[in-house]
Amino acid sequence: MQVNENKEFRPRIVAFCCNWCSYVGADLAGSSRMEYPADVKIIRVPCSCRVNPMFILRAFERGADGVILCGCHPGDCHYSTGNYYARRRMTMLFSMLDYLGIEKERTRVEWVSAAEGAKFAATMNEFIDTVKNLGENRKLRDLRCKE
C-alpha cells in the first residue's frame, strides 16, 4: 500500500436512506444543487427499520469510516411504525459499540424528510467533518478489505 503523505484524508461514509423520506431528501439536495462531498455513498433501503445491525457492522468491515442512518421523522414512517423500532435498535447498537470502545461518533441516526434537502446536505457535511477528525476507522475493519 502506498501512502501519500500530502493526500488529505477523505473519509468514506455509508448512508442508509429510507426510500420514502431521506432518499427523496437526498434527491432534493442534489436537484437544488446543494453541496456535500461525494464520499457519501447512499444505500437505499425500504425503511430505516430494514437496517439490521449487521449492515452497519458490514459497512465498517468493508472499509467505511462512518455510517449514518437516515429515515422519516418519527411519526411519519411510510409503514407507520418502522422508524420507532429502528430508533430503539440503533440506540442499543450504538451503546454497544461505545461499550466495546469503538468511537461512537462514527455512527449516527438522523431523521430527514423528503422536503429537507438542505438538512440532508448540512447533516452530511457535519458528519463528514466529525469522521474526518476521528481519522481512519481502525477498530472495526477487515484488513483484507482495505486496499
Add this chain to the structure above:
Amino acid sequence: MQRIVDKINELFANGTVDRVLGWKVGEFSYDRTPYVFTKEGGLDGFAYDSFCANNLSKYLIAESRKEGKVLVLLKPCDTYSYNQLVAENRIKTENVYTVSIPCKGKVDVEKLKAMGMTGITDIVENGEELTVTTLYGDEKVNRCDVLCEKCLACQKTAKECDEAIEGEAYEKPHKDRFATVEELEAMSPEERFAFWRKELSKCIRCNACRNVCPACSYIKCVFDNDNSGIASKANTDEFQENMFHIIRAFHVAGRCTDCGECSRVCPQGIPLHLLNRKFIKEINELYGEYQAGDNTESRGPLTSFTKEDCEPSIVYEKGGK
C-alpha cells in the same frame, strides 16, 4: 435430592408424566449432564447437587414436541428462561410438567482449577464446605468462594410452576450485577477497547455460548444450517471476533433473562454475560425496568416502542469519557 426423587417416582407411578428431564452423573464425579430419564429406564444415575448448573429449559423445545408428558426440573433462574420460551411459543406447554426446585448457587469447577487444584478426582459437598480430592492430596474450600459467576449476582426467585419443591432458607450472595458493567463504562474508550480485545481475541468460535443459550434457539439460525458456511467458520480477524459477539448479544437483547450460561460454558473464560448485562442495563435505564421471562405475556423492549423514546444521540451524551 431425596424429595425430588420421591416426587418423580410418585408422578411416574400415578402416570402424570412419562419422562423426566434432569441431570445425570457424567464422566467425572463433578460432571452433570442433561439427561432424559424414562419411566422404564428408571432414575439410574440421577443427581441434583451443587454441580447441576445446566439450564434445562432449552431442551424442552425439542422434548415438548415428542409424545407423552415430560417433567422438567427448573431452578429459580431456569423458570425465567422457561417463561421466556413459552412467551415466544417455543414450548408446547401441554406436554410439560414443571417442577421448581431449590438452588443454593452452583459450584464452578473452573474456579477450583484456577485456585491451583489440578487432577481433581472427587468433590464431596458437606454443608458449606467442599472437600476436593486431587491426585496430590485433599483440599477444603468454602462453597461460597467457588460459586459460578452467574450465581453471585442471582436475586431470582422461582416463578410459578406446576409443582414447587421448597428448600431450606438460603441467603443469596449480594453482588450488584451491573458493578462490572459500570466499571467498564467508567473507563476511557481506549481502555475499554483494550479490555474487549483481550477478552474477545480468546474466542475460538466453538459456538458453545450460542448452543447453550435458551434465547438463541431460532429455528432458522445460520448456526443450525450447514449450508450457510457460518456455523463451521473460524474467526479470521479482529472484526469477525467483534462481530460475532456483538450480533450474538444483539440477538438476545431484550430476551436475555441473564441466566449466565454463556459465560459458564465458555471454554476460554470470556465474560460474555457482561455484553448481555450491558443491554439489560441500557434497556432498564432508557425504556424502563424490564426482566425477560418475568411473565409470559409482556412484549420485549426491542419489539415494542413508545412515541416518546429517546433519540439514539443519547449515546453521545452519556456513555463513558
